[in-house]
Amino acid sequence: MALIGPGNQSPTGLPAPPFDPELAVALAALDEESREPITPENLAARQERDATSRPRPTAEDLCADGRFEVTEFQVPGAPGAPAVTLVGARPSALAGRPLPLLYYLHGGGMVMGNAWSVLPRILREWALPLELAVVSVEYRLAPRARYPEPLEDCYAGLVWAAGHAGELGIDPDRIVIGGKSAGGGLAAALALLTRDRGGPVPLGQLLLCPMLDDRGATFSSHQMTGSGVWDLTSSTTGWQALLGDRRGAADLPPYAAPARATDLSGLPPAFIEVGSAEIYRDEDVAYANAIWQAGGQAELHVWPGACHGFDGLAPAAALTRAARETRTHWLQRLLTGPADSAPRR
Incomplete structure (x- = not known):
């Protein structure tokens, strides 16, 4: 995939916003293999490469010399489904205190990623300073698992965590669901699903560059095609792996692709962020607007010149x-706010 600079056009001929200078340097340093789009033809090879190269810290690694208590749980899945693995962690110094919980869903385009790799940063940046517990979900990946199986894994884990708050040492009234990219889309879908099923009521939803719309029809999805590290080709491959022939269907339920939702009322407050120079920009902005139009609360940030996954690409960039x-300030305000601020049924 190509880089887009000031005044340049995407391969589609559409004028495109430039990348932030620090991010442009990081993108230029990537090898061609890292920029190669994911296609149906190379998907299996990319999944194999991801499984062997992506970090998978052990529980001992995550304990970080005793700073965290880390436990892996095997919890019941949906009826007829296999058990779901949850990785739970909390600051060791706060033993005995019921903590708020960040229930986190990893990214990876629905086809890659694992529950362990995201934890070191989350524990360092949020669990310690905000004094919260974290549960990361090892949901099944597409195409071996198709909708609704990954989402049902996430829902089963949420129900179990809320129902075993004492065992986890968490406050069941202060559960924030969150995720990045595909995980952000799953978190948005989970908020809709638990609302409609009368399940646990989240305090908030943290949606980082969420993958929300299977149709790939927004302006930004075409404007940014062929640039960055995740474009329309890769996104379409992920959606196709998850939905199969149902991708783009008129009757696709909102739990499969939250951008399809027509009722966004009664949802927990949302934090939504996205980059100005990535394909999910327009669908994420539209989702925040739809929450506002439904009378809900959403905080939207569009980071200028940011590409998809920019924080992992350039962690030291301004x-x-x-x-x-x-993000941290939003979580802090949410967790210290009035206990009755979450939507109740």
């Missing part, structure tokens, strides 16, 4: 530091 601080 834009990344600003985004990290903004």
Whole structure:
């Protein structure tokens, strides 16, 4: 995939916003293999490469010399489904205190990623300073698991965590669901699903560059095609793996692709962030607007010049530091706010 600079056009001929200078340097340093789009033809090879190369810290690694208590749980899945693995962690110094919980769903386009790799950063940046517990979900990946199986894994884990709050040492009234990219889309879908099933009521939803719309028809999805590290080709491959022939169907339920939702009332407050130079920009902005139109609460950040996954690509960049601080401040305000601020049924 190509880089897009000031005044340049995407391969589709559409004028495109430039990347932040620090991010442009990081993108230029990537090898061609890292920029190669994911296609149906190379998907199996990319999944194999991801499984062997993506970090998978052990429970001992995550304990970080005793700073965290880490436990892996095997919990019941949906009826007829296999058990779901949850990785739970909390600051060791806060033993005996019921903590708020960040229930986190990893990214990876619905086809890659694992529950362990995301934890070191989350524990360092949020669990310690905000004094919260974290549960990361090892949901099944597409195409071996198709909708609704990954989402049902996430729902089963949420129900179990809320029902075993004492065992986890958490406050069941202060559960924030969150995720990045595909995980952000799953978190948005989970908020809709638990609302409609009368399940646990989240305190908030943290949606980081969420993958929300299977149709790939927004302006930004075409504007940014062929640039960055995740474009329309890769996104379409992920959606196709998850939905099969149902991708793009008129009757697709909102739990499969939250951008399809027509009722966004009664949802927990949302934090939504996205980059100005990535394909999910327009669908994420539209989702925040739809929440506002439904009378809900959403905080939207569009980071100028940010590409998809910019914080992992350039963790020391000024834009990344600003985004990290903004997310943390939102979580802090949410967790210290009135206990009755969450929607109740």
